[in-house]
Amino acid sequence: MSKEEWINYKIEVRERLRVFALKILELSDMLPKTTKGNVINYQITKSGTSEYANYRAALRGRSKNEFFSKLSITVEEADETEMWLDLIISGKILTNKFVKDLHEESLELVKILSNMRKNIS
Numbered sequence: 001m002s003k004e005e006w007i008n009y010k011i012e013v014r015e016r017l018r019v020f021a022l023k024i025l026e027l028s029d030m031l032p033k034t035t036k037g038n039v040i041n042y043q044i045t046k047s048g049t050s051e052y053a054n055y056r057a058a059l060r061g062r063s064k065n066e067f068f069s070k071l072s073i074t075v076e077e078a079d080e081t082e083m084w085l086d087l088i089i090s091g092k093i094l095t096n097k098f099v100k101d102l103h104e105e106s107l108e109l110v111k112i113l114s115n116m117r118k119n120i121s
Contacts, residue, residue: 025045
């Protein structure tokens, strides 16, 4: 992959994470206002938006090591978000198409980010 292709790829991933974070905020309004709904809402909103924030920080990294470090945090947040989405679905808290599609996107983002991290090291 050329340097220009790598830059464009990182920008595409950033945009995908931005859209994902916006959808997580949309999901936040759908979750029930119960004790478990509130706990999940708080956690998934934090981790789901943190993916985007940490990835942006990674892109501003001053070195390859700093990029790797922030990207590793992004991978952890993506994995946590996927776990919360899995619990929402398997716990039958929400089972609509929006949530299932969001979960699929979450799984893909974990793979993309993990692969990106693996290829840097």
